[in-house]
Amino acid sequence: xxxxxxxxxxxxxxxxxxxxxxxxxxxxxxxxxxxxxxxxxxxxxxxxxxxxxxxxxxxxxxxxxxxxxxx
Amino acid sequence: xxxxxxxxxxxxxxxxxxxxxxxxxxxxxxxxxxxxxxxxxxxxxxxxxxxxxxxxxxxxxxxxxxxxxxxxxxxxxxxxxxxxxxxxxxxxxxxxxxxxxxxxxxxxxxxxxxxxxxxxxxxxxxxxxxxxxxxxxxxxxxxxxxxxxxxxxxxxxxxxxxxxxxxxxxxxxxxxxxxxxxxxxxxxxxxxxxxxxxxxxxxxxxxxxxxxxxxxxxxxxxxxxxxxxxxxxxxxxxxxxxxxxxxxxxxxxxxxxxxxxxxxxxxxxxxxxxxxxxxxxxxxxxxxxxxxxxxxxxxxxxxxxxxxxxxxxxxxxxxxxxxxxxxxxxxxxxxxxxxxxxxxxxxxxxxxxxxxxxxxxxxxxxxxxxxxxxxxxxxxxxxxxxxxxxxxxxxxxxxxxxxxxxxxxxxxxxxxxxxxxxxxxxxxxxxxxxxxxxxxxxxxxxxxxxxxxxxxxxxxxxxxxxxxxxxxxxxxxxxxxxxxxxxxxxxxxxxxxxxxxxxxxxxxxxxxxxx
Numbered sequence: 001x002x003x004x005x006x007x008x009x010x011x012x013x014x015x016x017x018x019x020x021x022x023x024x025x026x027x028x029x030x031x032x033x034x035x036x037x038x039x040x041x042x043x044x045x046x047x048x049x050x051x052x053x054x055x056x057x058x059x060x061x062x063x064x065x066x067x068x069x070x071x
Numbered sequence: 072x073x074x075x076x077x078x079x080x081x082x083x084x085x086x087x088x089x090x091x092x093x094x095x096x097x098x099x100x101x102x103x104x105x106x107x108x109x110x111x112x113x114x115x116x117x118x119x120x121x122x123x124x125x126x127x128x129x130x131x132x133x134x135x136x137x138x139x140x141x142x143x144x145x146x147x148x149x150x151x152x153x154x155x156x157x158x159x160x161x162x163x164x165x166x167x168x169x170x171x172x173x174x175x176x177x178x179x180x181x182x183x184x185x186x187x188x189x190x191x192x193x194x195x196x197x198x199x200x201x202x203x204x205x206x207x208x209x210x211x212x213x214x215x216x217x218x219x220x221x222x223x224x225x226x227x228x229x230x231x232x233x234x235x236x237x238x239x240x241x242x243x244x245x246x247x248x249x250x251x252x253x254x255x256x257x258x259x260x261x262x263x264x265x266x267x268x269x270x271x272x273x274x275x276x277x278x279x280x281x282x283x284x285x286x287x288x289x290x291x292x293x294x295x296x297x298x299x300x301x302x303x304x305x306x307x308x309x310x311x312x313x314x315x316x317x318x319x320x321x322x323x324x325x326x327x328x329x330x331x332x333x334x335x336x337x338x339x340x341x342x343x344x345x346x347x348x349x350x351x352x353x354x355x356x357x358x359x360x361x362x363x364x365x366x367x368x369x370x371x372x373x374x375x376x377x378x379x380x381x382x383x384x385x386x387x388x389x390x391x392x393x394x395x396x397x398x399x400x401x402x403x404x405x406x407x408x409x410x411x412x413x414x415x416x417x418x419x420x421x422x423x424x425x426x427x428x429x430x431x432x433x434x435x436x437x438x439x440x441x442x443x444x445x446x447x448x449x450x451x452x453x454x455x456x457x458x459x460x461x462x463x464x465x466x467x468x469x470x471x472x473x474x475x476x477x478x479x480x481x482x483x484x485x486x487x488x489x490x491x492x493x494x495x496x497x498x499x500x501x502x503x504x505x506x507x508x509x510x511x512x513x514x515x516x517x518x519x520x521x522x523x524x525x526x527x528x529x530x531x532x533x534x535x536x537x538x539x540x541x542x543x544x545x546x547x548x549x550x551x552x553x554x555x556x557x558x559x560x561x562x563x564x565x566x567x568x569x570x571x572x573x574x575x576x577x578x579x580x581x582x583x584x585x586x
Contacts, residue, residue, distance in 0.1 A: 009402050010440050036435045037473075037504040038403025039351045063442060 011035025090165030119150035129173035158186035161196035169199035190321035198238025228423035236261035256287035331389035338556035377409035393421035396431035415454035427465035434478030453585040465569030470494040491565035
């Protein structure tokens with residue numbers, strides 16, 4: 001079942017440490033946002049494989065935006 | 072007399088059989104203990120005195136003719152928990168689903184009177200379908216009811232109040248936990264909602280299960296009404312005992328100190344390596360809390376709700392304290408509406424019961440943006456300012472890293488009368504962060520520079536020099552810069568120093584608290 005991973009805070013995409021196909025564990029950072037002067041990871045809610053990354057570095061995302069899809 | 076004594080014993084046994092074997096079996100099959108098993112686990116062995124065991128329904132409803140309701144579906148009385156008396160109201164789901172009958176209300180009034188009149192904690196064990204409709208229907212029965220919430224409000228801050236959700240708590244009954252200080256919820260079996268699923272379906276047309284509407288996850292992670300999700304009844308009762316161990320019996324007493332095995336002078340080496348060198352990186356502040364307070368003494372409240380702030384009870388050299396700590400792991404530690412609510416309420420709780428407060432600061436400020444502004448972050452953030460200002464208990468502040476903007480104020484900065492304020496060498500006390508500040512103050516200079524990035528970096532470095540911890544220490548605006556390993560001994564000494572604290576405030580009926 002694919003699952004949408006959403007940004008939980010408004011910010012700028014600072015880093016994308018994963019790419020499609022990568023295996024991640026629950027709590028791993030799929031992307032890292034920069035907000036409130038901090039690097040804030042957007043974590044995988046469960047273990048799985050990254051199916052799709054929907055954002056690019058430097059892009060602004062709003063809270064609730066889908067940033068990646070987990071398979 | 073012998074016959075009469077035998078008759079009395081028979082009557083007591085009948086009441087103690089609760090709703091009968093089948094109902095008790097169903098209670099157990101649902102994964103719940105019976106109300107009498109719960110009472111046995113909650114109170115110290117042999118100390119519980121039951122009141123109103125012979126109570127039965129008021130006989131006012133034709134639907135109830137011929138029925139008996141043992142103890143009228145609620146066990147009330149008093150006993151010792153950890154050697155100190157407390158009063159209890161415990162609903163019996165095996166008797167008409169724990170519904171609140173008229174006689175039951177008389178018993179409950181009596182139990183509250185004991186708690187309030189004798190100044191001891193009040194505990195509710197809630198496992199009840201709500202009002203017993205058969206006895207509550209019609210204005211003659213309803214118009215005079217509801218006083219329990221008024222009494223609970225008046226008792227608030229006088230005696231500790233715990234409402235444990237160990238089954239359903241429907242309709243108006245949900246206000247008992249809402250007005251209580253501490254609300255543990257048993258996972259899977261407890262739920263609360265102002266309107267249960269059938270009412271929701273009828274009134275707003277929404278199809279939803281009791282669990283999704285008001286289960287422990289909903290209330291302990293989203294609504295914030297629940298304080299702690301517990302696995303089962305035993306864990307719930309243990310949590311109540313642990314919680315009460317930090318509290319005095321009432322607001323005129325000091326919280327009870329315990330013997331402490333953990334040396335007051337202990338310096339935790341791990342404290343040197345928890346905070347990353349990069350100020351933009353997160354770390355788990357709970358590691359700092361555990362490294363500082365007495366070993367195994369930290370009891371977190373609302374761990375699943377507004378996780379960007381950590382609050383909980385702990386001990387320092389055996390003395391209870393309330394800890395308020397920013398959590399950089401979640402939202403970078405920035406404060407939002409729920410975090411402000413959670414912290415303000417916890418500060419009010421500790422202050423009401425003479426429990427000193429320890430603030431661990433690492434806060435990049437309050438969240439900004441249209442979403443939080445529309446949700447009223449100014450109004451919610453003000454609750455925290457208000458609570459910290461009102462608190463007259465000893466207040467101790469440690470700045471771990473960021474102390475930015477109003478975040479510094481609400482976390483008991485110098486202006487909020489901390490009895491001690493010390494900072495780690497990593498501290499940055501500033502109206503805003505170096506990057507943000509530089510971009511605003513030197514916007515023109517950066518834009519017109521031949522190399523804007525280089526100019527910005529130079530200005531940021533200059534800015535950092537202004538917020539170095541030795542600047543505030545040099546102006547004697549903080550009491551000391553400490554080695555992180557010195558945090559525990561420093562706080563313990565300050566706590567002992569602040570025991571004799573006296574605060575005189577102007578008379579007022581009460582302030583106008585932002586809510």
